[in-house]
Amino acid sequence: MSPSLRDTDETRPLLGNDRTDAASYSSSATQRSHSSEPPAPDHVSRTDLAWVLAGLWSAVFLGALDGTIVATLLSPIGSYFNESNRSSYIGTSYLLSVCCFTPLYGRLSDILGRRGAMLLALSFFGSGTLLCGLAPSMDALIAARALAGMGGGGVMTVSSVAVTDLIPLRQRGLYQGMTNILFGLGAGLGGPLGGWMNDALGWRSAFLLQMPILVFSFILVALKVSIKLPEEVESQPLHAKLRRIDGFGSFTLVGTVGCLLLGLSLKSTEELPWTHPVVWGLLLASVVFCVLFIWVETCYAPYPVMPMRLIKQRTPLFVSLSNFFGSVAAFSMIYNVPLYFSAVRLNSSTGAGLHLLPHSVAISTGSVFAGWVMRRTGRLYNLTLFSCLLTVLAASLVACWNESSSALHLWLDVVPQGFGMASVITTTLIAMIASVTREDIAVATGITYLFRTTGQVIGVSLSGALLQTVLTAKLRERIHGPDAISIIEDIRHSTTIIPTLSPELRKAAVDSYADALHVVFICQAAINFMCFLCCLPIQENPLPGTHEEQEEAYRKRRDTISRTDSESS
Known part of the structure; x- marks a missing residue:
């Protein structure tokens, strides 16, 4: 069931059930208070x-x-x-x-x-x-x-x-x-x-x-x-504005993300073992930077690049996590579906790439459809859950591919993934924006894109590492003989060699790739389900239809935060 429309902020208890009628929200826009607050956009x-x-x-x-x-x-x-x-x-x-x-x-x-x-x-x-x-x-x-x-x-x-x-x-x-x-x-x-x-x-x-x-x-x-900032920022000289930049927080954030992604990328692209000192050293450095980053943002930075109070709130937290898991699954599929057609179906590179064309069309269609529904209804919660379930369905269908799968399935099973994920990315961004005050919109948007882009890189790196691990094990089970090691290495590094192999080796290579990709596709379905679970706690706030209503919503949310802070102090 969709959560009730609310005009309170995310600081309320997770199981709160107070309700706000959308119509009363619209009428309250006419009672706007002209207190000291950031100016409305031109x-x-x-x-x-x-x-x-x-x-x-x-x-x-x-x-x-x-x-x-x-x-x-x-x-x-x-x-x-x-x-x-x-x-x-x-x-x-x-x-x-x-x-x-x-x-x-x-x-x-x-x-x-x-x-x-x-x-x-x-x-x-x-x-x-x-x-x-x-x-x-x-x-x-x-x-x-x-x-x-x-x-x-x-x-x-x-x-x-x-x-x-x-x-x-x-x-x-x-x-x-x-x-x-x-x-x-x-x-x-x-x-x-x-x-x-x-x-x-x-x-x-x-x-x-x-x-x-x-x-x-x-x-x-x-x-x-030309979009105006709050007067206190607009009137400051440039050097005063630059002093508001969270240098230490930015440095530790770059260290956290950079070391994590570099370690995973080296594990995948250079095929280094997890025990290699470069890999585990970078991952350990990422953990150290992460601890420092949390301390800086919580206790030190006056204008944090990622305010911890946002991450502690219900909707921003689960929007970020849903974007992360959704991006991991989406980019894993984008990179591995063409590989399936190259290595298992032995299609040309052009033919393998063409199988992503329906997926690309679905991405554009899904995003516009989500925007149209939100514009018509002013709601996003049920749409988000439905779209997430589409991605789970798509990943499950792809995981069921085998040598007897029809051409229709091979072309169309990826469509729900593109349509659903494009819709989820759109609705969760709006959910994030609708859950914060205007002062936090830019930072909240940056957080959303951080989790999204990090998920993209991790999706490619981890799926590649998982694929190579399973593929190597399967090839060693099926290929023996004096030249087995060199043949296995050739098959792992290039799918173009597979059609040139003898029938026995070709079957071993195709079956090994099919088994490895089957494991990857099952993991994609599981990660898409994680995305669905993360979307369940997202709360539905009213979506204002005019600038005036939007300013009223921001004012109410700001007042609610002030009252909550006063009560807690």
């Missing part, structure tokens, strides 16, 4: 809003385009520098940087303003992309990708925060759906566009030809994005 004209969205969304589109372009170019770049064994670090350095710096932009957008934070993100992303196109060596290219990731982590976060400032919550989901369509379009075009650029103009052109879009986005953001 009501921009439709034309200005279109220009603002063009500036923000062009950057989102470019970020998605860049990611798949670079994935396509890893092999040509590795061959160009004669360092193919290190080409995976081009992607890893970017993803690690994105994960580490994404949450920092939530607080930066409250200090520098939405425009200032977005321009900073575009500057890092643009500088890194330009340096990639000019890189004289593989080391320089890897460093440039890390620099680009420092900005790429902020593009999605700040654009989401800015759109939230301008669009009432009831309509916000629909705009998030349109954002996801552009993101999906960019990701879909990046692969073929990157391949064409490499063949026609060389791999450097794929980076350099992104610059005109970056300049277009930079100019529009600089000219059109």
Whole structure:
């Protein structure tokens, strides 16, 4: 059953059952109190809003385009520098940087303003992309990708925060759906566009030809994005604003996330054992940084980059966890479904990739559908649970694939995963925004994207490590003889060799991959179910349909927090 609509904050007991009627909530907007509080966002004209969205969304589109372009170019770049064994670090350095710096932009957008934070993100992303196109060596290219990731982590976060400032919550989901369509379009075009650029103009052109879009986005953001911050922040000089940055908290957060993801990535890409000193040393360092980070954010930082009071609240906590588990499962499926068709069905790379096309279409459809439902009903709880169950269904269907599965199942079983996860990502973001005060929106959005991006990288790394572990064990059971070790290593590192093997070895390889992927797909279903469990405690707050109603909701939530703090003291 859906929780009742509430106008109180997340500080209430977990089993509280007080009810607030939606109609009384709407009528209370007319009794708005003009107390000292942050100013309401400017009501921009439709034309200005279109220009603002063009500036923000062009950057989102470019970020998605860049990611798949670079994935396509890893092999040509590795061959160009004669360092193919290190080409995976081009992607890893970017993803690690994105994960580490994404949450920092939530607080930066409250200090520098939405425009200032977005321009900073575009500057890092643009500088890194330009340096990639000019890189004289593989080391320089890897460093440039890390620099680009420092900005790429902020593009999605700040654009989401800015759109939230301008669009009432009831309509916000629909705009998030349109954002996801552009993101999906960019990701879909990046692969073929990157391949064409490499063949026609060389791999450097794929980076350099992104610059005109970056300049277009930079100019529009600089000219059109103008969202007021609270007066106490607006009136401060720049050096005073910079002092509000939580340097120690940012450093320990980057250490926590960076060491964790680097350790898992090395375990997966370099196939190091868990007992290797580099792997367990990085994981131990992540734990130490995490303890320091919690202490800094709880006891030391006056303006914490991740306020612990938010994580302790019911909806922000479970939104973060649901985004984490959902992203782990989603990216595990995105990377392993094509592998199934390459290694088990022995399809070409093009044919394997095409099986994700229905999934990509479902992602765009699911996000827009969720936005449309929230706009029509003003509710999100039941939609969130239904969407989560779709992902569990999809992962269960994929886990049942075998040699007798029909072509229809192989094409369509991934659709509920894309549709459901896109809907969950949209509804939980709105649930997060609706559960906090306006002062915390930017930070809360950054937290959501942190858990989401961390889940993406961990999903790829852990599923890869699990796959290789099971695959190696199965291959050793089935392949024997004097050349067994070298054959097993060849099969593990390249699926293209499988069709060239003798019938006995080919069957052993196909069956081993099928067994390993079956285990991975079962784990995906379990993780999607964890996502569903995390969505159950999420509370449903009213979704205001106008700016006035939204300001009233923020005022009520702020008053409730003040009363709760007074009572507890």
